[in-house]
Amino acid sequence: MKNLTLHTPEGVRDIYNSEYERRLDTLYNLRKCFKKYNYAPISTPTFEYFDTFSREVGSCESNEMFKFFDRDGNTLVLRPDITPSIARAAAMYFSDTDGAVKLSYEGNVFINYHSLQGRLKESTQAGCEFIGDSSVDADAEILTIVVNALKESGLKEFxxxxxxxxxxxxxxxxxxxxxxxxxxxxxxxxxxxxxxxxxxxxxxxxxxxxxxxxxxxxxxxxxxxxxxxxxxxxxxxxxxxxxxxxxxxxxxxxxxxxxxxxxxxxxxxxxxxxxxxxxxxxxxSYGVGEPLVKGGRYDSLLSLFGKDSPAIGFAITVDQLMLALERQ
Missing domain, CATH: 3.30.930.10 (Bira Bifunctional Protein; Domain 2)
Structure with a gap:
C-alpha cells in the first residue's frame, strides 16, 4: 500500500531550492512594478465564506471549489479567485471613499479541477485592482501595467x-x-x-x-x-x-x-x-498552453458586497509566467 505521508495530493506540489528562489524574484519584480503605479498592497484570507464566491458572483462553479465547514456549520471555501475577495474587502474598508482605490495583491488560489485535466489545483497569482473609476483611462492604465509587469519580469515575447x-x-x-x-x-x-x-x-x-x-x-x-x-x-x-x-x-x-x-x-x-x-x-506566451494573465472590467461586482462602484483588474498566474520565462 502506498505510504501517503511521503506524497502530496494530486494537483499540488512542493517548490524548493533554485525554483523557489526564482519564484521569490518574480514576485519581487511584479510587486516593484505595481508599487511604481501607486497600487497599495492588500492581503485577504486564504479561505472565506462560500457566499463570497457563490453563483451570483460567478467566479467559479460550486463543484470546483474546495469546501469545508467551521464549528458553527458555516460553509467555507479555499478561495478560487482573489478578485471577489478584494471586492469584499474594498466594500468593507473603503465604503465611504468616493475617489479611486488602487490595490495590489499576491496569494494562492485553489480550484478543484477534474483529475483528467492534469492542471495544478493550487497556483500563485499576483495582480492589481483599480476601483472607483469607470473611464477608458483606467482600462488603459491596467493594460499598461500588465505589459510592463511582464516585461520587467524578463518576458520578451507575449x-x-x-x-x-x-x-x-x-x-x-x-x-x-x-x-x-x-x-x-x-x-x-x-x-x-x-x-x-x-x-x-x-x-x-x-x-x-x-x-x-x-x-x-x-x-x-x-x-x-x-x-x-x-x-x-x-x-x-x-x-x-x-x-x-x-x-x-x-x-x-x-x-x-x-x-x-x-x-x-x-x-x-x-x-x-x-x-x-x-x-x-x-x-x-509561446510554449505555455495556459493563460499567463486574465483580467477585465467588473462594474457590478462590488454592489453584491454593498458598495456600488466600478472596477477593473487583472491576475498574473505566477506559475505560468515562470514556465514562460524558463522556455524563453
Whole structure:
C-alpha cells in the first residue's frame, strides 16, 4: 500500500531550492512594478465564506471549489479567485471613499479541477485592482501595467488579447435566438468554431447583415482601421457600436503608452468569469498552453458586497509566467 505521508495530493506540489528562489524574484519584480503605479498592497484570507464566491458572483462553479465547514456549520471555501475577495474587502474598508482605490495583491488560489485535466489545483497569482473609476483611462492604465509587469519580469515575447463583453453579448441579443440555440452559439464562439457559428445563425434565419457582423468574432485585429469597415453595419446595434467606439479610444491611449506591440484585439473573446461587464483580456506566451494573465472590467461586482462602484483588474498566474520565462 502506498505510504501517503511521503506524497502530496494530486494537483499540488512542493517548490524548493533554485525554483523557489526564482519564484521569490518574480514576485519581487511584479510587486516593484505595481508599487511604481501607486497600487497599495492588500492581503485577504486564504479561505472565506462560500457566499463570497457563490453563483451570483460567478467566479467559479460550486463543484470546483474546495469546501469545508467551521464549528458553527458555516460553509467555507479555499478561495478560487482573489478578485471577489478584494471586492469584499474594498466594500468593507473603503465604503465611504468616493475617489479611486488602487490595490495590489499576491496569494494562492485553489480550484478543484477534474483529475483528467492534469492542471495544478493550487497556483500563485499576483495582480492589481483599480476601483472607483469607470473611464477608458483606467482600462488603459491596467493594460499598461500588465505589459510592463511582464516585461520587467524578463518576458520578451507575449501577446495580450483584448475583447469587450458587449460585442459578443450585443450580437447574440440582436440575433434573438432561443435559449438552447444561444447556449450552442456561445459554445461555438468560445471554441473558435466560427464556421459552425455561421451555420447555426443561417439555420436560425438571422439576417445576412447581422451574420456579416458576426465575422468580427472570428478576427484578431491590430487597430481600429481593421474594424472600421464594420462600423456602418454596427450602427443598428447600439451595444456593439458603442463597444467598438470604446475600443477605438482605448487603442489611442495604449498607443500613446507605447504598449501596442504586445496587444491585439480579439472581438469574439468570452470569459468564464460571469462578473465581467466591459473589456476583457487574456495573455499568452509561446510554449505555455495556459493563460499567463486574465483580467477585465467588473462594474457590478462590488454592489453584491454593498458598495456600488466600478472596477477593473487583472491576475498574473505566477506559475505560468515562470514556465514562460524558463522556455524563453
Amino acid at each position: 501577446e495580450i488579447g483584448v475583447g469587450h463583453y458587449d460585442i459578443v453579448r450585443g450580437l447574440i441579443d440582436a440575433a434573438n435566438l432561443s435559449e438552447d440555440m444561444e447556449e450552442k452559439l456561445v459554445g461555438l464562439i468560445s471554441n473558435k468554431n466560427f464556421f459552425g457559428a455561421k451555420e447555426l445563425l443561417e439555420s436560425a434565419g438571422v439576417s445576412k447583415s447581422l451574420i456579416e457582423l458576426f465575422d468580427l468574432t472570428g478576427k484578431i485585429l491590430n487597430s481600429p482601421s481593421e474594424w472600421k469597415p464594420y462600423m456602418d453595419k454596427a450602427k443598428k446595434y447600439k451595444k456593439v457600436y458603442d463597444a467598438l467606439e470604446y475600443l477605438t479610444k482605448l487603442y489611442d491611449l495604449l498607443n500613446k503608452n507605447k504598449v501596442m506591440d504586445f496587444i491585439s484585439f480579439e472581438l469574439g473573446m468570452i470569459s468564464e468569469y460571469k462578473y465581467y461587464t466591459g473589456i476583457i483580456f487574456t495573455g499568452y
